[in-house]
Structures are given as C-alpha cells and as structure tokens.
Amino acid sequence: xxxxxxxxxxxxxxxxxxxxxxxxxxxxxxxxxxxxxxxxxxxxxxxxxxxxxxxxxxxxxxxxxxxxxxxxxxxxxxxxxxxxxxxxxxxxxxxxxxxxxxxxxxxxxxxxxxxxxxxxxxxxxxxxxxxxxxx
Numbered sequence: 001x002x003x004x005x006x007x008x009x010x011x012x013x014x015x016x017x018x019x020x021x022x023x024x025x026x027x028x029x030x031x032x033x034x035x036x037x038x039x040x041x042x043x044x045x046x047x048x049x050x051x052x053x054x055x056x057x058x059x060x061x062x063x064x065x066x067x068x069x070x071x072x073x074x075x076x077x078x079x080x081x082x083x084x085x086x087x088x089x090x091x092x093x094x095x096x097x098x099x100x101x102x103x104x105x106x107x108x109x110x111x112x113x114x115x116x117x118x119x120x121x122x123x124x125x126x127x128x129x130x131x132x133x134x135x
Contacts, residue, residue, distance in 0.1 A: 004029055010037050017043050025052060031069060044068070059104045070118070071104040101126070 004027055006020035017038055024032055025047075032047060034040070034056040041064060044054050048067035054060075059071040101122055105115040124130040 025050060053109055065106055068106050069109040073102045
C-alpha cells in the first residue's frame, strides 16, 4: 500500500526510530516524514548520509538543512492562545482558535512551483475543499 509507513511509540528510543527508518529505506523510500517525536537530529543526519530527503515538523537548524525538503509548523500555539483565550473567555466562552500553518522549503530539493502547489493543497485542506479521507 501507499504510502509506506512505520509506526513507532511516542516515546521511542533512537534504536527504534533507526529500525523504522531502515525498514522504509530498504523498501526504496526516498523521502521520509519525521513526525513530531520522531524528529531526531541524529536520525536526520543518518538519512542525509543515505541520500534520503526529510519532511518534518518546524524549521530545521540552518546547519542541518542538507537533506530537508520541507518543514511544516502548525503555527505559534503559545502566541495564539495568549492572544485568543482572553477574548474567548470575555465573550462568554464563545469563539474559535485558528492556527495558521507555515511551511519552509529547501529550494535545492523542492521546486518553487511544487512548493506553491503544496501551499494551495494545504489551504484547500483547511477550507474543506479537499477531503483527505476521500469520503
């Protein structure tokens, strides 16, 4: 099935993360999404040595961008909560919180056109135009 994936526990140690990544690489995976909790700099460095691209949460450090293709963040939750919660509470508990996703891309790995298309897909997902489950 596609996409290929490996599940690891939220508190997985490095060896478990390494084994999961190895299984994907042995299945000819060329790009790996490192979910929050699996975003380990040592693992990203090993994947870089193997030529595997990485998509992960947040923005990688400037000296670690070599194999990073994309960095995805849901936004600044703390700032959003600090600015929104008081207004919601003063309004009788009515309202909603909207996090704006941000996406960093490595132009050496992802073309500007593909990056722009990805941003459009994220917007379509957030507006409910695209159904990720295909229902």
